[in-house]
Amino acid sequence: MTRYIFRRLLQAIPTLIGVSILSFILVNAAPGDPVTMRTFGDTRMTEEARQILRRQLGLDQHPIVQYFVWMTGLSVQRGDQVAVMTRPGKPCGYVGGIGVTVCDGGGGILRGDLGVSLDTKQPVWDRIVERMAATLELGIVSLALSLLIGVPLGVLSAVKHGSLFDNLVRFFAVVFRAVPIFWMGLLLIFVFSVMLGWLPTGGRQTVSLTQTFNLGDRLRHLILPASVLAFGGIAGFSRIMRTETLEVLHTDYIRTAQAKGLSPGNVWFVHAFRNALIPLMTVMGPAVVGVLGGAVVVETIFAWPGMGRLTVNAAFQQDYPVVLGAGMFFAVLTIIGYTLSDIFYAVVDPRVRFD
Amino acid sequence: MAVEQAQKGVAFQGGQDALDLARKPQTYWSMAFTSLRRDKLTIVALSFIAVIALLALGAGVITNAIGVSPTQTNPANQFQQPYLIPYLQWMLGTDPLTAPTMLYKSGGAPHWLGTDQLGRDQLARLLYGARISLSIALVAAGLSMALGVSVGAVAGYFGGRVDDVIMWFIATLTTIPEIYLLIIVNSIFRPTPLTLTLFLGFLGWFGTARFMRGNVFKVRMLEYTTAARAVGASNYRILLRHVIPNSLPIIVVITAVDVGALILTESILSFLGLGVQPPTPTWGNMLYRANDFVFLRDPVTKEFLGLHLLIWPGVLITLTVLSFYLIGDGLRDALDPMLKNKK
Numbered sequence A: 001m002t003r004y005i006f007r008r009l010l011q012a013i014p015t016l017i018g019v020s021i022l023s024f025i026l027v028n029a030a031p032g033d034p035v036t037m038r039t040f041g042d043t044r045m046t047e048e049a050r051q052i053l054r055r056q057l058g059l060d061q062h063p064i065v066q067y068f069v070w071m072t073g074l075s076v077q078r079g080d081q082v083a084v085m086t087r088p089g090k091p092c093g094y095v096g097g098i099g100v101t102v103c104d105g106g107g108g109i110l111r112g113d114l115g116v117s118l119d120t121k122q123p124v125w126d127r128i129v130e131r132m133a134a135t136l137e138l139g140i141v142s143l144a145l146s147l148l149i150g151v152p153l154g155v156l157s158a159v160k161h162g163s164l165f166d167n168l169v170r171f172f173a174v175v176f177r178a179v180p181i182f183w184m185g186l187l188l189i190f191v192f193s194v195m196l197g198w199l200p201t202g203g204r205q206t207v208s209l210t211q212t213f214n215l216g217d218r219l220r221h222l223i224l225p226a227s228v229l230a231f232g233g234i235a236g237f238s239r240i241m242r243t244e245t246l247e248v249l250h251t252d253y254i255r256t257a258q259a260k261g262l263s264p265g266n267v268w269f270v271h272a273f274r275n276a277l278i279p280l281m282t283v284m285g286p287a288v289v290g291v292l293g294g295a296v297v298v299e300t301i302f303a304w305p306g307m308g309r310l311t312v313n314a315a316f317q318q319d320y321p322v323v324l325g326a327g328m329f330f331a332v333l334t335i336i337g338y339t340l341s342d343i344f345y346a347v348v349d350p351r352v353r354f355d
Numbered sequence B: 001m002a003v004e005q006a007q008k009g010v011a012f013q014g015g016q017d018a019l020d021l022a023r024k025p026q027t028y029w030s031m032a033f034t035s036l037r038r039d040k041l042t043i044v045a046l047s048f049i050a051v052i053a054l055l056a057l058g059a060g061v062i063t064n065a066i067g068v069s070p071t072q073t074n075p076a077n078q079f080q081q082p083y084l085i086p087y088l089q090w091m092l093g094t095d096p097l098t099a100p101t102m103l104y105k106s107g108g109a110p111h112w113l114g115t116d117q118l119g120r121d122q123l124a125r126l127l128y129g130a131r132i133s134l135s136i137a138l139v140a141a142g143l144s145m146a147l148g149v150s151v152g153a154v155a156g157y158f159g160g161r162v163d164d165v166i167m168w169f170i171a172t173l174t175t176i177p178e179i180y181l182l183i184i185v186n187s188i189f190r191p192t193p194l195t196l197t198l199f200l201g202f203l204g205w206f207g208t209a210r211f212m213r214g215n216v217f218k219v220r221m222l223e224y225t226t227a228a229r230a231v232g233a234s235n236y237r238i239l240l241r242h243v244i245p246n247s248l249p250i251i252v253v254i255t256a257v258d259v260g261a262l263i264l265t266e267s268i269l270s271f272l273g274l275g276v277q278p279p280t281p282t283w284g285n286m287l288y289r290a291n292d293f294v295f296l297r298d299p300v301t302k303e304f305l306g307l308h309l310l311i312w313p314g315v316l317i318t319l320t321v322l323s324f325y326l327i328g329d330g331l332r333d334a335l336d337p338m339l340k341n342k343k
Helices: A002-029 A034-039 A047-056 A063-072 A124-159 A164-178 A181-195 A215-249 A252-259 A264-282 A284-301 A307-316 A320-348 A350-354 B002-012 B016-021 B028-037 B040-057 B059-066 B084-092 B098-105 B122-158 B160-175 B178-188 B193-202 B206-220 B223-230 B235-271 B307-335 B337-342
Strands: A074-078 A092-095 A100-104
Touching (some): A124 A284, A164 A215, A181 B235, A181 B307, A215 A284, A252 A264, A284 A307, A284 A320, B059 B122, B122 B160, B122 B193, B122 B307, B178 B235, B223 B235
Antiparallel strands (some): A092 A100
């Protein structure tokens, strides 16, 4: 088992490298040359001074070297350049053996430095951390909701195969896949907040001077966004559980269980349910991605102070470092989600490990 | 089966059955078409798409005939409610005042589905929006199909290193949720309808490629592929004439579902303000401001003013996407001979 987990973790490395290369390409594709942006409107800047700055920032180097610098924060120059390159906060050393100067400029993606927001001048990482809890809260609650509602719906729908209930569940599963999530959110706001006035229209808590934590108030704010985000999951999980349960119900061991006189409830929920659950593990990865993707929209509609809203606002202001940082952060979350789902799969289904 | 029975018929009875033999042979596609024709739900979905497509194509003619335009603003007539019901009441004689008043305010043009915050006609915007939304989705789906099929086929057929690199590339791009990837790209390069189509197409083929690769892995091992190779067919010929046609049914199904999914994605991006920019109407960006109008009430009558702006674009998106999904399901049933035998 340990070997399987280790092998699975190793498989995530190439993907992570791929994501970092992609991000680096996008950073460089963004309009605006860093030197021009830093010196815009500065009349004292001569072309020569620009060249020096370009060199100090390492922009004259090969893209592969630049990628290395961007990842590690270490910059490299050929020959002994210690005197030229050293600046306050940027210690340099000459490595005689290979004839290069290595400087530690600090930062680098590997050390969690995702750059500085163009908008607020805060480190991108700080802005993400600030918003993370809200997104996780929304995501976990809606994932739990969709499992708690979607799985039983799917099983019941398979057990009552061909009944009115089954047809209704299938109908809604198809329709909910087609409804734009933002439109559903707006309709629910209209019905429950504007017309009936039962629930707040948005935000994570009621704005007050003291901002004390109030669980009831928090929950009331959570109901609408979490439900809207859960709809897609409910539709997806119920469809998968229905197919899987139907398949399991036709197997020999279920017939044996029925033949030896077990009660229907015992057959469905003890024998069939557990085996039907296995494929559910494989879709947990995609489900996490779905929730993260949906969060962008839901957070925007409900003014939920999470990362999705941060990303959209940053995209609007063309604050690329934040948008890209958030994208990379989501990629890492996704890889963790997929890896965990594969490991859980191997835990519940030993056959996987022998592949 | 049919041939077998007919042959038996010839042997035992002759006559009528011999005539049956002369019937036009049934091909795979003609059989699929026959079973599709019996599928009522799919026919309804197909007809709906046909109607929407016709309305979108005829947007210019229709709006000219009514006397409205999608970009003509009229600040004096913002948030006019749909003209349809007052018109019916006027014709039935139950309310002789409302409809003529509305016509007076709008300068004589009937706004059948009301007007938006700038007094533009919603019906006209929906029709022109259908043009943009549908053509973006159709072209992007075509693009992603072409890319997905060719890349997937190459990966599956050649395997080895080529496959590793392609799969690594796909795995990388699918770790960032698609919507974020599109947001990133759209924040860096502000899209026009054309570039948005390209982004959607170029970032949407991964699923198709994976399906295609899986299927090609299977087909590559079949006897007829080996036979083709044995008679000296080139890789190119085997791919094009033997491997890809075998996957054609599944490609058709995926593409139909893809069009629906792309309409959704485009609407989400435009709703977030990161897709097609106003004043060009799409179904998504018509809902862009609906967020603010949900709360808007008439100060005197307390009626909701922006409700019609919230309802209609959403209904159209939902029905269109639903239709494409249903067409996909219908095609899957019609094109899958294994499934057909089970029934």
